[in-house]
Amino acid sequence: MSNETRDVVIGIDLGTTNSLAAIVGKDGPRVLTDSQGAALIPSVVSFLDGGEVIVGAEARALSISNPERTVHSVKRLMGRGMADLAGEVDRLPYTVVESDNSKLVRIAIGDKSITPQEISALILGRVREQAEAALGCTVEKAVITVPAYFDDAQRQATRDAAKIAGLTALRIVNEPTAAALAYGLDTSREGNVVVYDLGGGTFDVSVLKITQGVFKVVATAGDTHLGGDDFDRTIMEEIFALITGGDNRPGKVPAEALQQVRLSAEAMKKELSSAENAMLEIDVGGEQPLHYELDRARFEAMIAPSVELTLKCCRAALADAGLQAGDVDEVVLVGGSTRIPMVRRRCAELFDREPHTELDPDRVVALGAAIQADVLAGGNKDLLLLDVIPLALGIETVGGGFAKLVTRNSTVPCRATEMFSTSVDNQTGIDVNVFQGEREMVADCRHLGSFKLSGVPPMPAGLPRVEVTFLVDADGVLTVTAREQRSGQEASIDVVPSHGLTRDEVRSMVKESIVHAHEDFANRELVELRNKANNLVYGTTRVLDMPEMPFTDEQRTDLNADIQNLKKLVGGDDIEALKAACDAFGEKTQALADNVIGEAIKAELSKGMTQA
Amino acid sequence: MESPEGDCFSRLGQPRGIADTSDLETRFLRLSRLLHPDFHGAADDATRQLVVANSALLNEAYVVLTSLSQRAEYLLGLIDAEALERNKTLAPAFLMESMELSEAVEEATDKSALAGFAKDLQARIDARLALVGDPSAWDPPDLDALATALHEMKVFRRILRDVRAVA
Numbered sequence: 200m201s202n203e204t205r206d207v208v209i210g211i212d213l214g215t216t217n218s219l220a221a222i223v224g225k226d227g228p229r230v231l232t233d234s235q236g237a238a239l240i241p242s243v244v245s246f247l248d249g250g251e252v253i254v255g256a257e258a259r260a261l262s263i264s265n266p267e268r269t270v271h272s273v274k275r276l277m278g279r280g281m282a283d284l285a286g287e288v289d290r291l292p293y294t295v296v297e298s299d300n301s302k303l304v305r306i307a308i309g310d311k312s313i314t315p316q317e318i319s320a321l322i323l324g325r326v327r328e329q330a331e332a333a334l335g336c337t338v339e340k341a342v343i344t345v346p347a348y349f350d351d352a353q354r355q356a357t358r359d360a361a362k363i364a365g366l367t368a369l370r371i372v373n374e375p376t377a378a379a380l381a382y383g384l385d386t387s388r389e390g391n392v393v394v395y396d397l398g399g400g401t402f403d404v405s406v407l408k409i410t411q412g413v414f415k416v417v418a419t420a421g422d423t424h425l426g427g428d429d430f431d432r433t434i435m436e437e438i439f440a441l442i443t444g445g446d447n448r449p450g451k452v453p454a455e456a457l458q459q460v461r462l463s464a465e466a467m468k469k470e471l472s473s474a475e476n477a478m479l480e481i482d483v484g485g486e487q488p489l490h491y492e493l494d495r496a497r498f499e500a501m502i503a504p505s506v507e508l509t510l511k512c513c514r515a516a517l518a519d520a521g522l523q524a525g526d527v528d529e530v531v532l533v534g535g536s537t538r539i540p541m542v543r544r545r546c547a548e549l550f551d552r553e554p555h556t557e558l559d560p561d562r563v564v565a566l567g568a569a570i571q572a573d574v575l576a577g578g579n580k581d582l583l584l585l586d587v588i589p590l591a592l593g594i595e596t597v598g599g600g601f602a603k604l605v606t607r608n609s610t611v612p613c614r615a616t617e618m619f620s621t622s623v624d625n626q627t628g629i630d631v632n633v634f635q636g637e638r639e640m641v642a643d644c645r646h647l648g649s650f651k652l653s654g655v656p657p658m659p660a661g662l663p664r665v666e667v668t669f670l671v672d673a674d675g676v677l678t679v680t681a682r683e684q685r686s687g688q689e690a691s692i693d694v695v696p697s698h699g700l701t702r703d704e705v706r707s708m709v710k711e712s713i714v715h716a717h718e719d720f721a722n723r724e725l726v727e728l729r730n731k732a733n734n735l736v737y738g739t740t741r742v743l744d745m746p747e748m749p750f751t752d753e754q755r756t757d758l759n760a761d762i763q764n765l766k767k768l769v770g771g772d773d774i775e776a777l778k779a780a781c782d783a784f785g786e787k788t789q790a791l792a793d794n795v796i797g798e799a800i801k802a803e804l805s806k807g808m809t810q811a
Numbered sequence: 812m813e814s815p816e817g818d819c820f821s822r823l824g825q826p827r828g829i830a831d832t833s834d835l836e837t838r839f840l841r842l843s844r845l846l847h848p849d850f851h852g853a854a855d856d857a858t859r860q861l862v863v864a865n866s867a868l869l870n871e872a873y874v875v876l877t878s879l880s881q882r883a884e885y886l887l888g889l890i891d892a893e894a895l896e897r898n899k900t901l902a903p904a905f906l907m908e909s910m911e912l913s914e915a916v917e918e919a920t921d922k923s924a925l926a927g928f929a930k931d932l933q934a935r936i937d938a939r940l941a942l943v944g945d946p947s948a949w950d951p952p953d954l955d956a957l958a959t960a961l962h963e964m965k966v967f968r969r970i971l972r973d974v975r976a977v978a
Contacts, residue, residue, distance in 0.1 A: 206853075410840065413840050574849050574850075583850075585843060610870040610873070612863045614864070614867040670863065673847070673863065673866075734855055737853050785857055
């Protein structure tokens with residue numbers, strides 16, 4: 200439909216340290232800046248005593264004066280439990296606690312606590328504000344990037360954060376893949392590309408094969424707990440040792456000093472990318488300020504084990520892709536930590552070629568996200584991204600074994616089905632535990648959640664056959680459905696995420712969201728319904744316009760009447776009528792949808808056959 | 812409903828057979844462009860769900876058809892669903908030999924010995940891949956020989972995984 204105004208869809212890099220947005224305009228992708236020309240928004244949120252919430256650069260500035268109520272690096276907490284963060288939370292100036300009803304961590308602010316999802320939502324809200332100011336229009340849809348090695352819980356947490364921020368995350372895209380898009384845009388390049396992405400909190404490496412405009416990820420590896428923050432921490436440990444005379448137990452360090460040392464360590468690390476030496480003087484309340492010096496050689500020795508870990512991941516990803524280092528055509532470096540000369544040097548050595556660093560490593564991911572956003576908005580039809588699931592998905596078997604149903608590096612969307620039965624006569628429910636990981640035993644994998652199959656018809660043990668389908672969507676997020684084969688009955692499933700929020704929790708957070716406290720919820724529901732109706736009208740009109748569709752005149756008249764009715768309701772503000780019309784029309788077009796897709800495939804297949 | 816249902820060959824419009832026709836990837840990419848959720852973002856929920864499911868079926872078919880061992884096992888299952896099960900019991904001589912090999916791997920410590928085992932195992936796997944990948948083995952299909960080769964390959968793969976775990 201030519202007169203369709205395309206949705207504004209932005210790309211957002213929701214980073215550990217900084218976040219930013221980008222969009223594809225007439226002249227290609229560009230980052231969206233504030234009035235001063237700054238694009239990067241520090242991923243920091245500060246809660247003032249009076250209840251005011253500050254996000255971004257101003258919050259970062261408060262991290263020394265308001266350390267216990269200023270949250271940085273929240274991305275490292277997304278979808279994580281206390282057990283995942285051992286040894287890390289002690290070095291955060293704010294307090295991390297466990298939720299009452301799940302393993303999800305929360306951040307204590309005074310006598311209240313808030314989830315990482317809500318903090319991320321605040322950051323996303325700020326990014327959105329900046330984007331809306333830059334574009335001069337409202338923004339409701341976005342593509343948001345995550346580390347490729349994020350598991351299901353971390354991806355789901357990111358999606359929930361977007362929801363809480365009132366944004367529709369059209370797609371969760373892996374950061375290295377986004378970077379490859381940004382680099383691959385200008386040419387019709389073909390070949391094998393390795394993206395090495397070392398950010399503030401995470402490391403990813405992805406191997407992509409580019410053919411005819413299709414970016415197919417063939418392997419990915421990484422570590423969601425390895426990044427620039429860790430380099431800062433090695434420096435921090437030395438400084439603490441100096442301050443406390445070797446006794447550097449975390450409890451000894453007040454929050455304010457911790458924050459000051461952290462910022463100093465980060466500054467020294469950055470300085471060592473260009474200088475050979477960095478120096479620090481800290482006032483610790485004694486007669487003399489404390490003097491600490493670090494040269495590049497020693498810094499490199501300190502971070503060498505971490506850098507070697509990243510190279511090991513690179514080798515593993517190459518092996519998974521079935522490639523030798525020599526088969527790699529291009530290497531792309533992404534993430535602020537790839538400014539470190541040692542990182543560049545070691546990468547160049549491993550792949551025996553000079554890596555690409557032309558694009559700003561802090562911006563390239565957002566630019567790539569914008570390109571993907573453009574594809575989803577319908578602006579770019581040449582490019583297709585085929586990404587993978589980073590870690591195997593499976594279920595617990597008898598004795599705590601892990602049965603992998605979907606292997607790592609499977610192209611998404613992907614699916615697997617598994618048959619379950621009962622072990623006791625007349626059993627009507629079956630419990631299933633879902634895990635993600637690469638090890639043999641579930642104890643070494645990550646528990647994503649449990650679900651109970653209920654409504655199994657009472658039968659002798661072993662007789663019911665419940666087919667459970669695990670479907671991983673293009674975001675790498677899992678959904679589970681089940682059907683009892685003998686009765687044909689749809690068994691119901693209630694998935695309880697072990698490190699995430701339930702649907703109801705997300706819903707209530709959306710309502711209570713600080714970001715949208717000023718908004719009328721009913722009004723927002725109307726906006727969402729209007730979007731849905733518009734989508735329905737758009738999709739159906741497009742199908743009706745296809746000459747090859749075998750519709751009867753009667754069907755056409757009927758559908759056109761419905762379309763006119765929907766259009767009329769979209770213009771009004773009767774929520775209930777619009778909702779009812781949408782639901783009815785959606786049901787009617789479901790059958791239509793099945794048919795259309797089938798036709799398209801048939802046409803394509805017959806085309807392929809005659810060419811072959 | 813006409814969708815990429817049916818077996819993996821028909822989903823990708825490929826003739827049923829062991830030999831890979833060279834346009835498999837082109838066909839996969841072309842169908843992906845039709846089916847991938849990215850190109851159906853504006854559709855309604857029902858269509859989008861269908862698109863994701865169909866896209867998953869297509870991806871599954873591509874994986875099965877591009878891996879020679881998976882393709883062989885799948886094809887064998889289509890010809891005779893019981894063939895693999897029927898040939899599950901491997902010859903005593905083979906079992907003895909693989910057990911000895913497995914024990915030798917367990918006892919090996921130095922890198923060069925492990926590398927030697929890895930090379931040996933890979934050669935054994937490759938030999939069976941060559942067997943199942945030979946079109947003449949399927950015309951007419953020698954079901955028992957094919958099933959046995961696939962089972963033996965799995966045994967060697969398991970030992971090879973142990974070697975890699977130690978190395």
